Amino acid sequence: MIGVTRTFSQTAWHPEEQDPRQFQMIKLAETSIELEVMIYRQKLADRVPLLIICSIDLPVPPSTQFCDAMWSAGYQIIFVRRPGFGNLPGLPDALLAKAQVKNGSAIASESALFSLLIQTLDLKNVVLLGLGTSNSICYRLLQLSSEIQFCIYSNPLFHPAIWDVIKPAWLKRMIRQTLLSRSGLQIAVRGLKAVLRRDPIWFYRQFAQKSPGDQAYIEAHKADFREAGLMLQNMAPDTFYYDLQNALIEDTEWDPEITRDSRAVILAGEETTAKWKRSIIAEADRLGLPIVFAKAGDLFVPYVSQGAFLETLKAHIPIAAQI
């Protein structure tokens, strides 16, 4: 059952009128909290829900071509834009204070919202896809919701070598600054917004410079990345702080006792540095999680390497993938 929904394509999403990726405001059951959700082709269909929780760097849904490919394979993309990432307020200020971000209150609360979304939409046998900074949320959501049958952590940032792979160097310095102090955060966010305002495509090309596959995806979907740039410009500094803190400071909750038996895999791209690859393999080993390396892509690896993504789904969810 979908709760109260309202399309708001005029204000929130600017691709062509007939784009099947229009967003809806979904009101969570028995609350006044709304989330921005893109249900591909608008209505829930008799397909396996492929729920995507977005990363801070790309708060827009995957391309129509990707959504169509998943549709043909039996999956319906449901993309959630996280609170504060677009047109709705972020988490309450009380949860975004330094102590609450560090002790996990904020991220656990956000996971609770997505669990409530699964209930509100009455989703069953969900396949969950985490991207970049959202993987720690997905890790918690997997424990919260019994309706998730499988989870793919793509391009996870949970290992210790994270700072080595953020490119270019100026962006790494800027992101580091967001975590050091309140004034550092404000300066860094102001700088980032200035760059995005000047040329969002240039920013994304720089950010994705390690991967020809990511670069090609940006070139093929420039309108989406312009939209993403606008979303990032609209983000409050506290939301930046919260998300980057969770993603870049080691999340000690990732525990092999939990992950070893979880219904999940890691998906990463080959188009990255050798050091990162070694590090992510070591972390996957520690956690006892299977890891799949796709030939192309890095930040946007599931979207870029659709074949590898679908093969991973087929290997773990054979019945659904044969629809």
Add this chain to the structure above:
Amino acid sequence: MTFEEFENPETPDPNGNQDVNMRDFLDAVESAILALTDSPTPARLRLKQELDQAKNILKSQLDH
């Protein structure tokens, strides 16, 4: 928030973290805590601990 608004902190942030829904956030957190209590595992108990902390801070803000 536009650049100008960012520069001028007195301007209300239209996309900021308003606390108007704090009661609903608390309800969402409490409902998740309840779900975790049903079949506790070490992992779920640790997640519950994070949610308990969220519940406490939200409650204290609401009581304030």
